[in-house]
Amino acid sequence: MNILSLRMAHQRDCDRIEAFYSSNPDPNVAKRDVSDIIESIDDGRFFVIQSLTERTDTKPIVAASAIFDPEQGPYWQAAEEILGRHSEHDRPHRELGGSLVLPAYRGLGLHKILLAVRLGFLKVNGEIDAGAIVYSTVTQANEVSAKNQMKAGMEAWDCHYAAFLKPCAACAEPRYGNTNCCKVFFKFDTANLDKHTKLLLQGDIQREKRDASKRPTGESFRIVLDLPFLDDPDRDRLLATRG
Numbered sequence: 001m002n003i004l005s006l007r008m009a010h011q012r013d014c015d016r017i018e019a020f021y022s023s024n025p026d027p028n029v030a031k032r033d034v035s036d037i038i039e040s041i042d043d044g045r046f047f048v049i050q051s052l053t054e055r056t057d058t059k060p061i062v063a064a065s066a067i068f069d070p071e072q073g074p075y076w077q078a079a080e081e082i083l084g085r086h087s088e089h090d091r092p093h094r095e096l097g098g099s100l101v102l103p104a105y106r107g108l109g110l111h112k113i114l115l116a117v118r119l120g121f122l123k124v125n126g127e128i129d130a131g132a133i134v135y136s137t138v139t140q141a142n143e144v145s146a147k148n149q150m151k152a153g154m155e156a157w158d159c160h161y162a163a164f165l166k167p168c169a170a171c172a173e174p175r176y177g178n179t180n181c182c183k184v185f186f187k188f189d190t191a192n193l194d195k196h197t198k199l200l201l202q203g204d205i206q207r208e209k210r211d212a213s214k215r216p217t218g219e220s221f222r223i224v225l226d227l228p229f230l231d232d233p234d235r236d237r238l239l240a241t242r243g
C-alpha cells in the first residue's frame with residue numbers, strides 16, 4: 001500500500017515548492033509570483049501531498065494546490081473606480097489555484113480531494129459563511145480540470161470585473177476577461193458544499209489507481225489528511241452547510 005500525506009505547507013517548504021513547479025512545467029498551471037506563494041503559505045492556505053512510501057530522506061512532493069488572495073496589487077482598486085460600485089466588490093474573493101498532480105499520481109482523485117480540502121478550510125475558517133466569492137480559472141483547452149471543477153459544483157462564471165482580479169500570467173498581453181485570454185472562470189456554488197465536506201469527515205481516504213482509460217492499475221493508496229483545521233472540536237458543525 002502506498003501512503004500519501006496531505007498537509008499544509010510551511011515556510012521551509014518554499015524552495016521545494018518552487019522546484020516542484022519549475023521541474024514540472026505545465027501550460028495549464030499559471031506561473032505565480034513567489035510572493036503569492038509565500039503569502040498563501042503564511043496564511044496556511046497552501047497544501048502539498050507527499051509520498052511517504054519513497055525510501056528517501058526528503059519525501060517527494062507529488063501534488064500541490066493553494067488558495068490565493070486576488071485582491072492584492074493595483075488591479076483590484078482600479079475595478080471600483082472604472083466599473084463603479086458593485087455589491088460583489090465588497091465580498092472577499094478567494095482564488096483556488098496552483099493545482100498540479102504529477103503524472104504518476106493522476107487518476108487517484110487527488111485533484112478532487114484538494115478541492116474539498118480548500119473548500120473545507122474556507123468553511124471552517126468562516127470565510128464561506130462571510131460570503132466569500134470562491135473561484136478558479138482554467139485554461140480553455142484543459143478539459144480534465146474543467147470537468148473536475150464542474151463535477152465539484154463549480155459553474156462557469158461570466159465575471160464582469162475579471163480583468164481586475166490579477167493579470168493572467170500565461171498570456172503575454174491580454175488579462176483575464178479579455179476574449180483572447182487563455183483562461184475561463186469558474187465560481188463555486190456553496191449549495192454544493194456538503195458533497196465535499198463529507199469526504200473530509202471520514203478520516204484517511206483509500207483509493208485504487210486507474211489509468212486514463214479508467215482501467216484499474218492494481219495500485220492502492222492511503223491518503224492521510226494531516227490537517228490541523230480538521231482537529232477543531234466543532235469541525236462537524238462548522239463543515240455542515242445546513243443546520
Ligand SMILES: CC(C)(COP(=O)(O)OP(=O)(O)OC[C@H]1O[C@@H](n2cnc3c(N)ncnc32)[C@H](O)[C@@H]1OP(=O)(O)O)[C@@H](O)C(=O)NCCC(=O)NCCS
Nearest residue numbers: 026028099100101106107108109110111112144145211212
Ligand atoms: C488536472 C489535474 C490536476 C487532475 O488531477 P487528478 O488528481 O488526476 O484528478 P482526478 O484523479 O481527481 O480526476 C482525473 C480525471 O481525469 C481522468 N484522467 C485523464 N487523464 C488521466 C491520466 N493520465 N491518468 C488518470 N486519470 C486520468 C480520470 O479518469 C478522472 O476522470 P473521472 O473523474 O471521470 O474519473 C492533473 O491532471 C494535472 O495536474 N494536470 C496538469 C496541471 C493542471 O491542469 N492543473 C489544473 C489547473 S486548473
